Amino acid sequence: MENNSIIVSINGVSVSNDDLLDRGLAYGHGLFETMCLHEGLIPLLDRHLERLVNDASKLGIDLDLAMVDATISNIKQSLVQQHITSGVIKLIVTAGSGAAGYKTPAIVLPRVIALHFNLNGNHPAQQGINLRQCHYRLPLNPRLAGIKHLNRLDQVLARSEWADDTYADGLMFDQNDCLVETTCANIFLYSTSLGWITPSLQSAGVSGVMRGLLLDEIFPSLAIPVTITEIRADLISQCEALFVCNSVRGITPVIGLLEDNNLKPLAIGSRTKMVQLVLADNYPCFK
Numbered sequence: 001m002e003n004n005s006i007i008v009s010i011n012g013v014s015v016s017n018d019d020l021l022d023r024g025l026a027y028g029h030g031l032f033e034t035m036c037l038h039e040g041l042i043p044l045l046d047r048h049l050e051r052l053v054n055d056a057s058k059l060g061i062d063l064d065l066a067m068v069d070a071t072i073s074n075i076k077q078s079l080v081q082q083h084i085t086s087g088v089i090k091l092i093v094t095a096g097s098g099a100a101g102y103k104t105p106a107i108v109l110p111r112v113i114a115l116h117f118n119l120n121g122n123h124p125a126q127q128g129i130n131l132r133q134c135h136y137r138l139p140l141n142p143r144l145a146g147i148k149h150l151n152r153l154d155q156v157l158a159r160s161e162w163a164d165d166t167y168a169d170g171l172m173f174d175q176n177d178c179l180v181e182t183t184c185a186n187i188f189l190y191s192t193s194l195g196w197i198t199p200s201l202q203s204a205g206v207s208g209v210m211r212g213l214l215l216d217e218i219f220p221s222l223a224i225p226v227t228i229t230e231i232r233a234d235l236i237s238q239c240e241a242l243f244v245c246n247s248v249r250g251i252t253p254v255i256g257l258l259e260d261n262n263l264k265p266l267a268i269g270s271r272t273k274m275v276q277l278v279l280a281d282n283y284p285c286f287k
């Protein structure tokens with residue numbers, strides 16, 4: 001820390017704790033991973049750690065994997081003691097505490113936080129979900145695109161557009177009206193003319209661990225090509241299958257899409273089911 005004379009008050013109560021000067025809290029200077037815990041293991045841990053270390057360096061955080069491993073082992077031990085073997089482990093890495101001001105401290109001592117929460121049991125992975133379209137537009141920012149950083153105000157504002165549980169999630173577009181992802185997942189679409197496609201994440205969006213797994217392992221194992229491309233709204237209307245994915249829920253088919261105030265129904269076709277099946281065969285946590 002460059003300045004240790006900072007006085008802190010929270011909700012009117014004086015506190016003394018350097019942790020409150022965390023740059024993740026102050027500026028969103030950090031990253032997070034939400035990882036599926038299944039039978040006491042984190043099946044996609046290697047992919048999560050690879051993304052975390054790569055993206056940390058892009059934010060000027062030199063991350064010591066030993067510290068991350070120690071934090072994960074520690075939370076796993078606590079979970080074992082409480083006989084908890086499933087749910088989600090969220091890992092947060094921040095640029096640690098700093099003095100007032102944006103300038104990154106000369107020595108960044110990253111803070112690694114792990115927390116566990118249970119998955120709400122009634123996610124309709126099999127039945128599918130309805131999606132709406134968010135009005136909020138994602139900014140174009142090639143420098144931050146792909147990184148799962150802590151600044152999630154875009155998603156918070158987009159998610160505040162509806163309260164109706166009919167829609168589990170919303171499509172998010174960038175400022176050129178190109179599809180990027182949903183508020184908390186990546187997206188794959190199937191059209192007769194183009195086959196499977198997924199949005200390019202060159203200028204906006206999170207390069208999801210599950211998206212990476214589907215592109216590197218699952219689709220290739222089925223010998224099905226996927227094109228990464230620019231996707232405009234008119235293309236979405238022509239799609240006959242659509243699913244969203246993230247590393248907590250795996251693949252969730254979309255069964256309805258709100259377009260011009262009409263909920264357009266979509267069938268969960270055999271194409272989506274096949275990809276879901278192969279994912280579940282290889283990674284039973286996504287059954």
Ligand SMILES: Cc1ncc(COP(=O)(O)O)c(C=O)c1O
Pocket residue numbers: 034155181182183184185186205206207208209210211245246247248
């Ligand atoms: C905005 C956003 N995009 C995509 C994803 C999917 O990422 P992953 O597959 O790593 O869970 C998430 C997951 O939290 C997300 O919040």
